[in-house]
Each structure stands twice: as C-alpha cells, then as structure tokens.
Amino acid sequence: MTQESATVDPPGDELFARVPTEVSVYEVSPRDGLQNESTLISLEGKRRLINALVAAGLRRIEVTSFVSPKWVPQLADAEELARVLRAPEGITFSALCPNARGLERALSAGLSEIAVFLSASEAHNKANINKTIADTLAVFSEIVPPAREAGLLVRAYVSTVWGCPYEGAVDPARVVKIAEKLLDLGCYQISLGDTIGVGNPRQTREIVRRFLDVMPPERFALHMHDTRGTALANVLTALEMGVRDFDASVGGVGGCPYAPGAAGNLATEDLVFMLQSMGISTGIDLDKLIEAGNVAEQVIGRALPGKVHKAGPFRLRRSPTRAS
Amino acid sequence: MTQESATVDPPGDELFARVPTEVSVYEVSPRDGLQNESTLISLEGKRRLINALVAAGLRRIEVTSFVSPKWVPQLADAEELARVLRAPEGITFSALCPNARGLERALSAGLSEIAVFLSASEAHNKANINKTIADTLAVFSEIVPPAREAGLLVRAYVSTVWGCPYEGAVDPARVVKIAEKLLDLGCYQISLGDTIGVGNPRQTREIVRRFLDVMPPERFALHMHDTRGTALANVLTALEMGVRDFDASVGGVGGCPYAPGAAGNLATEDLVFMLQSMGISTGIDLDKLIEAGNVAEQVIGRALPGKVHKAGPFRLRRSPTRAS
Numbered sequence: 001m002t003q004e005s006a007t008v009d010p011p012g013d014e015l016f017a018r019v020p021t022e023v024s025v026y027e028v029s030p031r032d033g034l035q036n037e038s039t040l041i042s043l044e045g046k047r048r049l050i051n052a053l054v055a056a057g058l059r060r061i062e063v064t065s066f067v068s069p070k071w072v073p074q075l076a077d078a079e080e081l082a083r084v085l086r087a088p089e090g091i092t093f094s095a096l097c098p099n100a101r102g103l104e105r106a107l108s109a110g111l112s113e114i115a116v117f118l119s120a121s122e123a124h125n126k127a128n129i130n131k132t133i134a135d136t137l138a139v140f141s142e143i144v145p146p147a148r149e150a151g152l153l154v155r156a157y158v159s160t161v162w163g164c165p166y167e168g169a170v171d172p173a174r175v176v177k178i179a180e181k182l183l184d185l186g187c188y189q190i191s192l193g194d195t196i197g198v199g200n201p202r203q204t205r206e207i208v209r210r211f212l213d214v215m216p217p218e219r220f221a222l223h224m225h226d227t228r229g230t231a232l233a234n235v236l237t238a239l240e241m242g243v244r245d246f247d248a249s250v251g252g253v254g255g256c257p258y259a260p261g262a263a264g265n266l267a268t269e270d271l272v273f274m275l276q277s278m279g280i281s282t283g284i285d286l287d288k289l290i291e292a293g294n295v296a297e298q299v300i301g302r303a304l305p306g307k308v309h310k311a312g313p314f315r316l317r318r319s320p321t322r323a324s
Numbered sequence: 325m326t327q328e329s330a331t332v333d334p335p336g337d338e339l340f341a342r343v344p345t346e347v348s349v350y351e352v353s354p355r356d357g358l359q360n361e362s363t364l365i366s367l368e369g370k371r372r373l374i375n376a377l378v379a380a381g382l383r384r385i386e387v388t389s390f391v392s393p394k395w396v397p398q399l400a401d402a403e404e405l406a407r408v409l410r411a412p413e414g415i416t417f418s419a420l421c422p423n424a425r426g427l428e429r430a431l432s433a434g435l436s437e438i439a440v441f442l443s444a445s446e447a448h449n450k451a452n453i454n455k456t457i458a459d460t461l462a463v464f465s466e467i468v469p470p471a472r473e474a475g476l477l478v479r480a481y482v483s484t485v486w487g488c489p490y491e492g493a494v495d496p497a498r499v500v501k502i503a504e505k506l507l508d509l510g511c512y513q514i515s516l517g518d519t520i521g522v523g524n525p526r527q528t529r530e531i532v533r534r535f536l537d538v539m540p541p542e543r544f545a546l547h548m549h550d551t552r553g554t555a556l557a558n559v560l561t562a563l564e565m566g567v568r569d570f571d572a573s574v575g576g577v578g579g580c581p582y583a584p585g586a587a588g589n590l591a592t593e594d595l596v597f598m599l600q601s602m603g604i605s606t607g608i609d610l611d612k613l614i615e616a617g618n619v620a621e622q623v624i625g626r627a628l629p630g631k632v633h634k635a636g637p638f639r640l641r642r643s644p645t646r647a648s
Contacts, residue, residue, distance in 0.1 A: 015564055165641040196638070200601035202340065228594060228635050229553075232553055233556040236560055274524055274554050316489070
C-alpha cells in the first residue's frame with residue numbers, strides 16, 4: 001500500500017543549499033539583556049558574565065551603553081566597566097551610543113566598536129528616543145563619520161522591523177532605505193530587530209529578500225525575539241537564504257521596555273544548539289555557554305527563560321531496564 | 325555602496341513552493357497533556373477543557389487513554405469521560421489503546437478513533453511499555469484489524485524518532501519500517517514523535533524525506549516537543565517539504581515521563597500563531613484557542629509554558645506619544 005501511494009517527488013536538497021557553514025553570533029546580554037533589570041547589578045557581576053561569555057567562545061559582545069544614566073540607571077557604570085574590561089585578542093566589545101556625548105565617552109573608555117539605534121516606525125522611535133527617524137539619522141550623521149575616523153567600527157540596530165506595537169505593519173521597503181542610509185554613513189552591519197516578537201517565516205523571507213536585493217548577507221543581521229516561540233523558525237528561514245549573522249542574549253534575558261509582552265530575546269544557547277546540531281560552525285562551546293547562562297542567572301538573581309539552559313544539550317541516560 | 329556590493333542572487337520563492345495551504349492540527353492535551361499531572365483533575369474539568377478546544381475549532385482531539393488505571397491514574401475515568409462527551413458532527417474524539425482490553429473498553433465507550441503507540445528505540449519501548457518492539461507490533465496485529473472491522477479509525481504514535489534518551493541516535497530507516505508495518509496493519513496515519521525534544525531541521529529534513537520516499541504526506545504527522553526551543557523550526561522544515569499534519573497540546577502541557585528534561589509538548593497556540601501568520605488555514609480561532617489555554621491553566625491549576633497564550637496575538641497598542 002505505501003509503495004503504491006507514493007505520489008510526491010521527495011523534496012529537500014534545495015532547502016538547505018544556501019545555509020552557511022559558519023554563523024557569527026552577536027551577544028547582547030550585558031547591555032540589551034541587563035538594561036531593564038530593576039535590581040542594580042554590580043560591576044563585578046557584569047564582569048563575571050562577560051568573562052563567562054568570552055570563555056564560551058563569543059567574539060562579539062555588546063557590553064554596555066553610553067546613553068544617559070538617567071535613562072538607563074543599570075548601565076550608569078559604563079565607563080568604569082569599559083575600563084576594567086580587557087578585550088582579549090580577536091574579541092570585540094561594543095557599546096550602545098546615541099549621540100556625540102556618548103561617542104566621547106566611548107572613545108575615552110577605549111572601546112573598539114559602538115552601535116547606534118533607531119526604530120523602523122515613527123511612533124516607536126518617538127516613544128523610545130523622542131525624535132523623528134529623520135532627526136535621529138541626522139544625529140547619526142554627526143557621530144558615525146567621526147567614530148569611523150577615530151578607528152571605531154559602527155553597527156546599527158533597527159527596531160520594529162517585523163511590526164510596531166503602535167503602528168502595526170511596517171513596510172520592508174522603508175526599512176531597506178533606512179538601512180542603506182546607515183551603511184552609507186559608515187555602519188558595517190545593520191541588525192534588524194523583531195522587537196515585539198511577531199515575525200513569521202513568510203514575512204522573514206520577504207524582509208530578507210528585500211535586503212539581499214541590494215546588499216550582501218554580511219551587511220545585515222537578524223535580532224529575533226522569541227515572544228511567541230517563532231524566533232528559531234525565523235532564523236531558519238534566514239539561514240536558508242544565506243544569512244550568517246544573528247543576535248542573541250544568553251538565558252534569553254532582556255527585551256524592549258516599550259513593547260508590551262516583549263518577554264524574551266532569543267536565548268543564545270537555544271540558537272547555538274540549533275546551529276550546531278545542524279552542523280553549522282559558531283566557534284562556541286555549548287557547555288560553557290550554558291555555564292555563562294548559569295552565571296547570568298546568579299548575577300541577575302532569577303530564573304531566565306532560555307530552554308537549552310534548562311534542558312541541557314542531548315546527553316544519554318543510563319537505561320533503567322535493558323531489553324534482553 | 326550597497327548597490328555595488330550586491331553579489332547574491334536573492335533566493336526565496338523555492339523555499340515555500342511546497343508549503344501546504346491547509347494544515348490539520350491534532351490536539352493531544354486532554355490525554356498526552358494531562359496524563360502526567362499528579363493532581364487528579366475532575367471529569368467536569370476535563371469536559372470543560374475538551375469543550376473549549378472544540379469551541380476553538382479543533383476537529384481531532386485525543387481525549388483519554390484506555391491503558392490500565394494503575395499505569396495512569398489521571399485517566400482512570402476514561403469510560404465515564406467518553407460517555408459524557410458527545411462528539412459534534414465532524415469532530416473526532418480518540419483514545420489511546422494499548423491492547424485488546426483497551427479496545428474492548430474503547431468500543432463500549434463509543435469512540436470513533438483509537439491510537440496505538442510504541443517507540444522507535446528498543447530501550448525506550450522497554451522502559452515505557454515493557455515489551456520489545458516486535459512483541460508490541462504483535463499485540464497491535466491483534467487489535468488494529470478488529471478495530472478497523474468494528475469501524476474505528478486507528479492512528480499510531482512512534483516515539484523517540486529524533487533520538488532516544490537511552491540509545492542516542494535512531495536510524496530513520498528503522499522508523500520507516502515500523503511505520504510501514506503500522507500502515508499495513510490498517511493505521512491511517514503515523515505520528516512521529518521527538519519525545520525528548522532534540523530534533524534539528526537538518527535531521528527533520530532527512531526523516532521527512534525518508535517518509536516521502538515511500539508514502540504520501542497525509543500518512544504521517546509530526547509530534548514535536550519544544551524542550552530546546554526548536555519545535556517550530558522543525559515544523560517549518562516539514563511544511564517546506566509538504567507535510568500537513570502536526571500534533572500539539574494547548575498551553576504546551578505534557579511530555580514524556582520517561583524522558584528526562586522533556587518539559588513541553590509544542591503549544592497548540594504557538595503552532596497555530598505561526599501557521600496563521602504564514603497564511604496557512606487551520607480552521608482554528610486563535611483567540612478562542614487562547615481561551616482554551618486559560619481553561620487548561622484553571623483546570624490544571626498552574627501556569628503553562630505556551631508563549632502565545634501569555635503574549636497574545638499581535639494587537640496594536642495606543643501610542644503614548646505621537647510624532648507630530
């Protein structure tokens with residue numbers, strides 16, 4: 001019966017033809033992860049977390065933010081932290097940097113990379129940084145070129161790409177235009193954020209296609225939230241289209257304070273588990289990454305939502321009863 | 325700059341060419357979900373949950389199990405529940421049924437579908453039902469044909485397809501052989517389980533391809549666990565290959581008691597959120613499904629892991645500050 005009813009030409013090979021052999025994971029837990037924690041975390045706690053992430057093999061880590069301490073009290077120790085950190089050879093520590101004052105602080109702290117940020121939707125940008133998108137890009141045009149001249153790498157975040165909590169749908173063509181302006185200013189990579197975790201794979205395909213129409217895959221990264229469980233399905237679609245850069249946060253700590261229900265950056269260990277089990281190289285040691293998740297839980301003082309952190313990688317169990 | 329560096333031929337269309345326009349969701353929460361709950365749930369609680377699932381548009385629901393009450397005390401009220409349930413037109417209520425005694429009970433209770441179950445790995449089958457796979461299939465050969473003759477539909481579960489907690493890797497060719505035997509006995513569909521939630525999309529592609537080599541997609545379903553966050557990525561791969569049947573459990577309740585760390589059937593609302601947002605028809609009302617998840621939480625008396633149940637579907641929020 002089963003032989004006779006085989007009517008489908010088995011597909012498959014074409015699906016993974018473009019999946020990259022290597023992926024670069026950009027770790028955001030020390031900044032994006034911690035910034036909304038209400039309990040102040042000590043400098044030593046932050047250093048422990050960052051050291052654990054480095055030990056796990058993460059090579060690009062966003063460590064803090066040079067926004068006003070009034071906005072984000074948790075990261076008021078940005079200069080002090082940047083000074084006590086020593087980026088080992090081959091490791092990039094970056095910091096968020098909203099304006100000229102932030103750039104000054106980043107330069108004096110000796111970091112090698114900064115990140116600028118805005119939203120793809122006007123209402124979210126207004127709620128988040130109290131400026132129009134045009135005014136925000138004007139500020140960036142005053143800080144990105146001097147940062148580049150001072151030898152810094154500059155990355156950019158664009159939020160609400162998959163949907164805005166105030167405006168709803170966001171036109172991908174608009175996002176591409178914003179991204180092109182940021183690249184033209186001198187940013188080396190644009191991180192596209194599903195800030196409220198509403199993205200689906202069909203939408204991800206459309207967004208990624210628009211980007212691949214005008215730039216190579218290394219110019220953008222995906223920053224997916226797992227708010228509705230779809231983060232890794234969206235990552236998979238992007239992988240199938242050749243995207244090789246993904247942001248994540250160990251333990252799944254963090255989200256966007258202005259987006260209701262936004263519980264959950266994609267957990268780095270969940271991302272790395274899937275990538276590694278698909279045979280994609282990340283340079284990350286999953287056991288040590290899970291240890292870094294333990295450190296994050298200790299430092300923050302509560303359980304974090306990451307799943308592989310709880311379940312562990314796949315390990316054999318001693319059989320309780322053996323079939324004879 | 326971005327124009328000049330466009331070196332990639334944008335992919336995408338071929339990825340979703342086989343994605344079905346309709347998917348059938350098989351709901352397992354009343355049986356697979358509840359069976360490991362230690363607090364006994366009342367008949368009325370179970371009926372409330374099942375009615376909420378029917379109201380949400382689920383048409384295939386596994387409502388109970390005719391295993392020995394000694395094995396699963398939670399489902400000792402199987403006959404009574406089956407008798408008080410009235411399957412509305414077009415709705416199938418099924419029950420797990422391990423042996424001839426179970427079949428007798430199912431027949432007398434008036435259900436229209438039963439399900440048999442075994443594992444793809446000997447050690448898990450031994451631990452779970454204390455028989456070899458060959459002996460289990462011999463039992464099925466005594467109950468599936470009479471069940472068919474009595475007019476029942478018979479479905480089959482095969483566990484540990486993506487990995488066994490005792491044996492590790494499981495050969496997909498072995499699973500296909502077991503599935504073919506079950507189809508030959510008269511089962512109409514084989515549900516393939518990632519019992520310990522270790523599956524990755526590359527492995528899913530391999531398993532699905534082996535099945536599509538010998539049978540059409542309607543002959544098998546995927547029953548993924550979200551233990552490590554990869555359930556929907558695995559579902560996506562299967563969708564891309566034309567699979568149209570998926571099991572899920574509202575709220576993400578349930579798992580396998582013999583598999584360590586197996587916290588979490590894929591939540592039905594997370595599955596339906598992704599399918600619907602991709603434009604795939606399920607016949608399910610997501611808002612009512614979330615209500616069914618609320619009923620499950622009330623009936624079980626604790627928070628459940630499903631994400632869309634917590635975050636809700638994507639709804640606009642009133643903008644706190646409007647850009648002028």
